[in-house]
Amino acid sequence: QQVDEQPQPASFVPSEMLMPPDYAGQFFQPASNSDYYAQSSYIGSFDEEPPLLEELGINFDHIWQKTLTVLNPMKPADGSIMNETDLTGPVLFCVALGATLLLAGKAQFGYVYGLSALGCLGVYALLNLMSSSGVSCGCVASVLGYCLLPMVILSSCAIFFSLQGTFGTASALVIVGWCSLSASKIFMSALDMEGQQLLIAYPCALLYGLFALLTVF
């Protein structure tokens, strides 16, 4: 019951070409084609409907793969994995960041969402200007959201001890470097912009630096 055609203007590769051979479950592209609605209309019977996770486009295996790519910044990234717009992981990490900040005594969900939205827009504009092929806002949001994971680790450390000392500053710098290195590595492989990793890493570092300011202070 997998739908293949995707008549959308974004520069996405059709999912059948992206699928690595070792994927077990089916992967369903959400919000991209009109057959999707016809399939799940009220006329069809209950048995014909796809499973809920498939319908929502949440593939835990995929999310785990991307998380592992982010956590290991030295491993070269596969450019194709970031081509689909998967916002489940990023939203999960943003909520996790807000939750850990809450546990540390700062109810700053609004700041987290606002910063991530504005940061996405800014990086989207910059990448569109700097890369020869365009990039969609969803892809940028997905990459930036996944690379927020080390920041969640930093803010969970902030629950146990204050980060306002030298050690806190040093660990914040390390985490910011880790996040921006992962993000620039994935952007480089996805957009094929060799030699400009530092130019992409710096704006990402500024954005994650703002998140670090939020976490530390």
Add this chain to the structure above:
Amino acid sequence: MATTAAPTGGARNGAGPEWGGFEENIQGGGSAVIDMENMDDTSGSSFEDMGELHQRLREEEVDADAAAAEEEDGEFLGMKGFKGQLSRQVADQMWQAGKRQASRAFSLYANIDILRPYFDVEPAQVRSRLLESMIPIKMVNFPQKIAGELYGPLMLVFTLVAILLHGMKTSDTIIREGTLMGTAIGTCFGYWLGVSSFIYFLAYLCNAQITMLQMLALLGYGLFGHCIVLFITYNIHLHALFYLFWLLVGGLSTLRMVAVLVSRTVGPTQRLLLCGTLAALHMLFLLYLHFAYHKVVEGILDTLEGPNIPPIQRVPRDIPAVLPAARLSSTMLNATAKAVAVTLQSH
């Protein structure tokens, strides 16, 4: 909007010939925006119509045909027949014209592709331009070359915003009418864009050969000195150090900009006006950034760290011990005086 209209399109396609009348009037064929628009122009609410439609599906086909014949008259806002059809056509055309104008305006003003060539840089270029922005070149006979790019200046402005925010957070600055982030961004971008425009206007008056892009790039790279000075002095709180850096680093980057402008302007009065204004604004901005967001730190340091008072600060002078025997009492007097001073200062 294409995807949200697709289900209604799909449902309507499956619903039968009742909606065929509308589809005949659609000019563009597959455009979902027009579908919604026409659907909204029916006599009742679209949901009610769909409910009725569904009802008719389950009844005999004779009723369906009768409804089809009825609907093909094309009711439009309560007007049947020719008037309804004419009204629908006019509404359609107005929508099309409006849509065309809006998309043309959008593609003209919101097209960021016109900025694309200014972001085509290599890391080595950016690095060398950053270093060159601190080195004034004394060549006044030929116009000095200015790199016309926007990546470096934009990143420097954002870096200044980040440094300012860091300084405000470490000094626990409280902004009452606004947010920290808004203030920082407003200050830095306001300076970059505002002073660039003002100096460009002055350059136009003084007949200097410089374009707006070059002015933006020049001033943007001039903020590199500001970033260095503020980064160091927000962390090491010594007034003497700040003044030294202000003169040295701030002065160097100002001299560089002044040299470039002098090489591009003819006439001593014009040069004086242009370069004097730029130098004054640039140096005063650094002074403002340091003192506006840093003052609070001194107060906290004085109350918390007591003895580590910088020499320029006004401190209560130690009461000198006149006799060795009186040293103990003078120590007590000094301590009391200091405590009083601290209490007074904290108010």
